[in-house]
Amino acid sequence: MSMTPREVIERLKEVQELDQRLAALDREIDGGPKAVASFARAVAAVDAKLAQLDERTKLLRAQAKLRENEAKTAQGKVDRLNEQARAVKTNREFTAIRSEIANAKIEVGKLEDEILKIMEAVDAQEKLVAAAKEERAKEQKKLDAERAKVDAAIEGLKKSRADQAVGRPALTSGLPAEALSIYERVLKARGQAVVPLEIDYCSGCMERLTRNDIFAVQNASRLVQCKSCGRILFAQ
């Protein structure tokens, strides 16, 4: 036995109620990964900071290496001059070479001071790296916890969605194919396919209905679609 227009409208309202619950669950299921993504971004931000610190530490170490080589060369010069000093014959030569040795030693000392300063900077940098690593571990822990929480929640939501979706075919099975196809098309386009008549207006888009259509909606004598938005109307 086929359904009366009134039964069709009542059934479509039930289908819509279910479809809206399912859509709300879908939104919640989709929203979960977004919450996780914000935690993942925090971890990525610390990673970027770590990479920057690492880069600077490498540069400082390279600077220290350069100065060490220069210090070695300067020390070589001191050694060579000391060697030469042993072979000088006159006082004047000796004074000259002593002064050269003193200057070379000053150069070695200067370089060693610089190396020390650079190594202090490296130490400070390494402390920052250690702190950033600790921060990263904390952010990772938060991310893992959020992911576990969201995964568990999504499991529940998916199960609830599946449980509710099971009932849909029973609701739609008796409906005329044309009514169901109109419903589905309008739902997809408008988010809501069955809306109440509000005085003389479609409450979906506030378009005024013809007297003829208003009468049909009030008596549920046929399926009435709003001429403007296509929504199916029912009397409140």
Ligand SMILES: [Zn+2]
């Ligand atoms: Zn409308």
